[in-house]
Amino acid sequence: MSTGYEFRVEGHLDEHWTRVLDGFSVRHAPDGTTTLTGSVLDQAQLHGHLARIRDLGAVLLSLRALPDDAGDRVEMVAVADPLSRVDWPRCTDRLELRPASAQDAEATWRFRRLESVSRWLTVAPADLESYRAVFERPARLATTLVVELDGRVVGDLMLRVEDAWAQREVAEQAREAQAELGWVLDPELAGRGYATEAVRELIRICFEELGIRRVVATCFADNEPSWRLMERVGMRRELHAVSDALHRSAGWSDTFAYAVLSTEWSRVG
Numbered sequence: 001m002s003t004g005y006e007f008r009v010e011g012h013l014d015e016h017w018t019r020v021l022d023g024f025s026v027r028h029a030p031d032g033t034t035t036l037t038g039s040v041l042d043q044a045q046l047h048g049h050l051a052r053i054r055d056l057g058a059v060l061l062s063l064r065a066l067p068d069d070a071g072d073r074v075e076m077v078a079v080a081d082p083l084s085r086v087d088w089p090r091c092t093d094r095l096e097l098r099p100a101s102a103q104d105a106e107a108t109w110r111f112r113r114l115e116s117v118s119r120w121l122t123v124a125p126a127d128l129e130s131y132r133a134v135f136e137r138p139a140r141l142a143t144t145l146v147v148e149l150d151g152r153v154v155g156d157l158m159l160r161v162e163d164a165w166a167q168r169e170v171a172e173q174a175r176e177a178q179a180e181l182g183w184v185l186d187p188e189l190a191g192r193g194y195a196t197e198a199v200r201e202l203i204r205i206c207f208e209e210l211g212i213r214r215v216v217a218t219c220f221a222d223n224e225p226s227w228r229l230m231e232r233v234g235m236r237r238e239l240h241a242v243s244d245a246l247h248r249s250a251g252w253s254d255t256f257a258y259a260v261l262s263t264e265w266s267r268v269g
């Protein structure tokens, strides 16, 4: 039996979302929020919708099960927040890793504003204020870690936990089975193994503490430092996609996808 749900998210989302959420209706409210209403078959489908909302970067304000024939049943369900399930900070030989906060915007902007860094990143904001608007979004902070060296922020990492693709009948078993990682290091500190050290620790946390079974990462094929890092930490190149991604200055470009399974990690980690 299906259950009706109402998701309320920040901002006015466009009609495209009715396709993203399997036919949910979209209603724009005067307070600048959007309400998506529809029904789900089971918890697995509900969590799939939550993962899609999270992956598309929309900020979820509330989730409500709509009253059914059994009465006025209303419940709130928290959005999965993987970083909150781990104790922080984490220390490696030389570095400290901790979840990012809004106060880290300026420190990360110091290296993210450099062309040699931003040329590989999804967005290249023009100034600190536009960068801050992106960095401080709750959905972004919930998946961002900063890397500190002697108390100074020298890099940041992305950890996005997601459901693996699965057929409907076994979807529950694929929930939060996969994590996608990303990384940025201050170029002043390149070539000393700091990124390797931070990413190794993050992969270890994924497998040993979050129970993830597969860690993935992607990059432009031309971003050699990034894919060399993936290989240093034991990831395997699984995909070379030809001319599938549009780079803002290089045009249509090839991309690589890498992955490592928890069973493999225990052998190389």
Ligand SMILES: CC(C)(COP(=O)(O)OP(=O)(O)OC[C@H]1O[C@@H](n2cnc3c(N)ncnc32)[C@H](O)[C@@H]1OP(=O)(O)O)[C@@H](O)C(=O)NCCC(=O)NCCS
Pocket (backbone or CB within 6 Å): 116, 117, 118, 120, 121, 182, 183, 184, 185, 186, 187, 189, 190, 191, 192, 193, 194, 195, 196, 197, 218, 219, 220, 223, 225, 226, 229
């Ligand atoms: C991707 C990125 C993090 C890689 O940085 P990096 O400095 O090459 O990586 P590390 O810090 O792990 O350093 C590795 C280098 O240090 C050397 N090194 C020295 N000591 C080391 C140690 N203890 N452990 C490992 N490597 C060590 C390695 O041999 C390697 O050198 P090489 O490149 O000459 O082979 C960095 O280039 C970056 O931030 N790029 C811009 C943002 C970006 O592209 N992000 C990814 C988008 S997909």
